[in-house]
Amino acid sequence: MTKTVKSVCPYCGVGCGIVLEVSNNRVVKVKGNKEHPTNFGRLCTKGNSCAQAITESGRMEYAYRRPNRKDEPVKFNMDEAISETARRLRAILDEHGPDALSFYVSGQMSLEAQYLINKLAKGFVRTNNIESNSRLCMASAGSGYKLSLGADGPPGSYQDMDRTDLFFVIGANMADCHPILFLRVMDRVKAGAKLIVVDPRRNATADKASLFMQIRPGTDLALLNGLLHLLVKNGHTDPDFIEEFTSGWEAMPEFLEDYPPDKVAEITGIPEVAISQAALWIGESPEWMSCWTMGLNQSTHGTWHTNAICYLHLVPAKYAAPAPVPSHSLVS
Template identity: 70%
Template sequence: MAREEVRTVCPYCGVGCGVILEVEDDRIRKVRGDSAHPANGGRLCTKGSSCDKPLLSDQRLHRALIRSRRGEKAVPVAMQQAIEMTAERLRAILDAHGPDAIAFYVSGQMSMEAQYLINKLAKGFVRSQHIESNSRLCMAAAGTGYKLSLGADAPPGSYEDFDCTDLFFVIGANMADCHPILFLRLMDRKRAGAKLIVVDPRRTATAEKADLYLPIRPGTDLALLNGLLHVLVKNDAIDREFIARATTGWEAMEAFLDEYAPQTVAEITG
């Protein structure tokens, strides 16, 4: 059978790196980065380059298994029988305890269509209010912050910004470990002369590469950011026209920032 190439996207860290799977006889023979993809340009981290391993593992189930009682050994059954038994048990729980006795925990790595279907099942058919996802748990705070500060719950930047900036300010993130492909892209730019500032209580792998590392006390990041804004305002290094056009409530901000002079911030952050 001829070998074919399947283009896909790595599901792990959220960067969306392009991956090419070389498939032969319905088996993945090789994994490599997609050099034409704008996010990673052919690079892959360890997770991306080994994304075929879970698919090929001999630990994967090859047929349905059912336990007649909790704690008993699972035994193989026909798939249709397993579906019917699962449905009967869920129906019994619904009848006995109501829809909120059933909760769903799903994955951010599911396709949009699968996400839609599981939400329909949970809210439209079972009518449970309990459905949770790792994508909401890990991004709820970020999404709320984006919405409050920028008006939309999506990151405002572009990966292309990496290739033209002269300064990276990394706070609240350990890119070297968590987004290694983007960090490699950052390091490419750093070798071209860009500077890197890292703010983190821990000396992470990202902090090790910093031109300026600020090991502030845990929980004092907002004080630091307020202090930076204090300095920008005092030096009149802000775009007042943009602020007037794109923000609300700025008139209260400058007085608030008076409390965050550099010496005060130094004492707060350590």
């Protein structure tokens, strides 16, 4: 007997719809869900091959231990493994103190598991040395959203991709890391939308760009501030929106004077003409969309990067958000 199960691909976080055909409790066929609003039937290589990971056994069924460092790992009873791990951690804690232990956990853990590991690290061991993909990737973004938009959720949607006039991709190699979304971007580009790509490397995404800005690593904030400087200088702002829905604007013009195009070009390594072109396209586009990921989040300035991108949308009042519009702050 074969049954069909609709699910969502777990790999890159985009959430593409997949259809699994299951026979005798095994997945026998995978295809994209044509009715899903994210991918409309398209799947990348990982999505197409996801059945291999959930069909094959051996993952987390046993513990393994090396009797000596250079020996091959040997299967180990799970209860004994848990007890021995706890004993070794306890010995390190007793001899060297809490900061001798650190925890690196996965963003794929459940909310309950995340809570427990943080209680173990901070409440019992009493160390701050715990890190995870969740915090490394999204804490700076969440903080930036709350500071600039008042809530820690991005206001855009995948459907915005089907109507935007300009894509601004920074800190992301969409062609390789989010290929299904990138195909959706390219559908819109073929219909006339422009694509700006900011990256230190000329990657597969940059190869499709209308304008490629090869930035010097670590200078993203200068570029974003420089673009905002030009939006203001070019008159591409919405004073009524700024007056009614934002706070702190009075400090911004003076702050932005430190980021003229020539100085930004010197800092970032991007030609001044390219910076001016990007700002002009952003300012003149009726609807535009920024796409960014870990290249900006995983930074000591990740929160500021998020703020700066949000400002680029707020100042000309071009962004997708549900009504009523929340109170926004332009103060870092």
